[in-house]
Amino acid sequence: MGLVDAASVIEALEAFEPHYLPWLDRRDTLAVLKDGALPRPNSEAWKYTDPVPFFDPQDNVSDRGEPTTSPTTPSHTVGFESDTVRSLVTTYVNQAVDQRRYPLAAISYLKVDCGVVIHVKPEDKTESIELGELDGQFQRVLVIVEAEARLELIETSTGSNRIVECFVAPGAKLRHRRLQPPGTGIDYNLVAINIAENGSYSLSQYSTGARLRRNDISVNILGKGAEAELTGAWQLNDALHLDNQISVNHMFAGGTSRQHFRGNVDDRAKSIFNGRIYIAPNAQQTNATLTNRNLVVSAEAEVYTKPELEIYANDVVCSHGATVGQLDTDALFYFQSRGIGEADARAILIRGFLNEVVSHADGRALLGIET
Amino acid sequence: MNLLEISDLAASVANQPILRGIDLNIGAGEVHAIMGPNGSGKSTLANVIAGREDYQIDRGRIALEGQEITTLSPEERAHRGLFLAFQYPIEIPGVSNMEFLKAAVDSHAQANGNPEITAVDFMQMARNAAEQLGLNPEFLKRGVNEGFSGGEKKRNEILQMLMLKPKVSILDETDSGLDIDALRVVANGISTFANTTNAVVLVTHYQRLLDHIEPDFVHVIANGSIVRSGDRSLALELEEKGYSWLEKD
Numbered sequence A: 001m002g003l004v005d006a007a008s009v010i011e012a013l014e015a016f017e018p019h020y021l022p023w024l025d026r027r028d029t030l031a032v033l034k035d036g037a038l039p040r041p042n043s044e045a046w047k048y049t050d051p052v053p054f055f056d057p058q059d060n061v062s063d064r065g066e067p068t069t070s071p072t073t074p075s076h077t078v079g080f081e082s083d084t085v086r087s088l089v090t091t092y093v094n095q096a097v098d099q100r101r102y103p104l105a106a107i108s109y110l111k112v113d114c115g116v117v118i119h120v121k122p123e124d125k126t127e128s129i130e131l132g133e134l135d136g137q138f139q140r141v142l143v144i145v146e147a148e149a150r151l152e153l154i155e156t157s158t159g160s161n162r163i164v165e166c167f168v169a170p171g172a173k174l175r176h177r178r179l180q181p182p183g184t185g186i187d188y189n190l191v192a193i194n195i196a197e198n199g200s201y202s203l204s205q206y207s208t209g210a211r212l213r214r215n216d217i218s219v220n221i222l223g224k225g226a227e228a229e230l231t232g233a234w235q236l237n238d239a240l241h242l243d244n245q246i247s248v249n250h251m252f253a254g255g256t257s258r259q260h261f262r263g264n265v266d267d268r269a270k271s272i273f274n275g276r277i278y279i280a281p282n283a284q285q286t287n288a289t290l291t292n293r294n295l296v297v298s299a300e301a302e303v304y305t306k307p308e309l310e311i312y313a314n315d316v317v318c319s320h321g322a323t324v325g326q327l328d329t330d331a332l333f334y335f336q337s338r339g340i341g342e343a344d345a346r347a348i349l350i351r352g353f354l355n356e357v358v359s360h361a362d363g364r365a366l367l368g369i370e371t
Numbered sequence B: 001m002n003l004l005e006i007s008d009l010a011a012s013v014a015n016q017p018i019l020r021g022i023d024l025n026i027g028a029g030e031v032h033a034i035m036g037p038n039g040s041g042k043s044t045l046a047n048v049i050a051g052r053e054d055y056q057i058d059r060g061r062i063a064l065e066g067q068e069i070t071t072l073s074p075e076e077r078a079h080r081g082l083f084l085a086f087q088y089p090i091e092i093p094g095v096s097n098m099e100f101l102k103a104a105v106d107s108h109a110q111a112n113g114n115p116e117i118t119a120v121d122f123m124q125m126a127r128n129a130a131e132q133l134g135l136n137p138e139f140l141k142r143g144v145n146e147g148f149s150g151g152e153k154k155r156n157e158i159l160q161m162l163m164l165k166p167k168v169s170i171l172d173e174t175d176s177g178l179d180i181d182a183l184r185v186v187a188n189g190i191s192t193f194a195n196t197t198n199a200v201v202l203v204t205h206y207q208r209l210l211d212h213i214e215p216d217f218v219h220v221i222a223n224g225s226i227v228r229s230g231d232r233s234l235a236l237e238l239e240e241k242g243y244s245w246l247e248k249d
């Protein structure tokens, strides 16, 4: 893997002059980056995905022209530039993001050129919000679901660089669906979630790949009875690349997290999955599970998967499993013996495999597994 | 003409010879029973006939309605009317029984130039078959064999046979794992299905299935070849004496 030239990255960031939201306090973020947050040689987090194109200022800034200072905002959202949300923005932004762990999110914050707030209160009747492509190159989405409120957020984005930060207040419920169609560029996504007491967050992420696509997901369990359910499915073809790095952090006792991820990898595609479960010393009575199952249906496809457990509490239930396998020849023969040709049999088996974690029609359509 | 003709069939698995020259002729309207000790090659024979790839045919021929099928894929053999009920039906989570059955039925229609069955007719047919076998139609919605009990899996195999209406059905130990009542129900299903235009081959260890479905011929396989053929009295004799008197070294 290439080596990120930290000095020149910092130099470019110091020279960067924000047009959008000049009032945002960016000093701490720059300090974190200067303090060694950029990937070092042999960084575990960048073992199978080359970090250089993600950090290269030439590569990660598009030539869309001068960034606009007031991007258009979709309905049900308010732009960061609006005075009405300024105090929300300053209160919440980066509270769920560990910038030291996610330096690309830090860079994205420094260069943010499109920020939107979704703020849901219990009395709000908006049940579902769809968020498509946004106007900027460095996108920031702040989702605040107030106590006892509910929201379904559906994101569709080939996205080049988007940081979604969600705050699930006590007793609140956020259902989050992300659809990631194939991309041709270098995509970086971070979803960072804080879940308070009895809050519930569920993610259904349906992905294809991009030239390089990195999905960082960070979930902080911050109260008793807080729940996170993360499911994801991907279908990778051609030479597309997808790198999912999940970290579920149980910081408080009595939380639950369940993760089910499945992928099918074909052609010369490359899939990377790292699932970390962190359980802090005080997070007793935590229940955390993680599975990642992969199908590899081509000899040239590559799959790397690793669960990573860091458990510092003793009274917890935690299980994990990761598998990489090929289509079962016994199952193929069973289909064929019933008259179903090999190509159809393979398609049905792949569909069946992914369907176990896909529960939305748009997800099936994206993955090409409709019946 | 016989429906199925097997002559001098020898086959190996992983370079290990298992079948050592099998001759077997099965005519329309006939029921055959194949018996024999564990490991004698009964399932191997069934799998070789169905076209399983990991079995190597060393010599001999298999003809279905007079046509050589040894070079055909398993799906082509199925389309021509061959059916194997598996000794150990496989579980396929995520694929519903219904979807599986529909794909199977459609593939047969397409291969044989028949019109595709409508969804409504298909549902009706599947429900009827399920009921006939004492399976709750809810089973059709579940994953293929997923979490089915041993007996339910066997019934599901017969359900597939009823839907696909094969000419030659090889039922590999369909009776094992069935309780006494289920055995009667399944045997009834098979008997009702069997007619003068098709043939059924029962691979079994037990006389009790043959009490329900009387075979016209009984064959004993030992060590990869048929060591004795006879009528149904042979099965009764085996029940009494075991296999040792037949096995040659």
Ligand SMILES: Nc1ncnc2c1ncn2[C@@H]1O[C@H](COP(=O)(O)OP(=O)(O)OP(=O)(O)O)[C@@H](O)[C@H]1O
Binding pocket: B013, B014, B016, B018, B036, B037, B038, B039, B040, B041, B042, B043, B044, B045, B054, B087
């Ligand atoms: N895939 C395989 N690899 C290696 N050996 C095999 C394989 N399949 C079958 N055999 C061997 O071939 C022999 C015949 O097996 P087969 O399953 O045909 O026996 P069977 O007569 O059906 O026995 P049973 O009554 O126990 O079902 C056995 O010794 C078995 O171990």
Ligand SMILES: [Mg+2]
Binding pocket: B042, B043, B044, B087, B172, B173
């Ligand atoms: Mg057997």
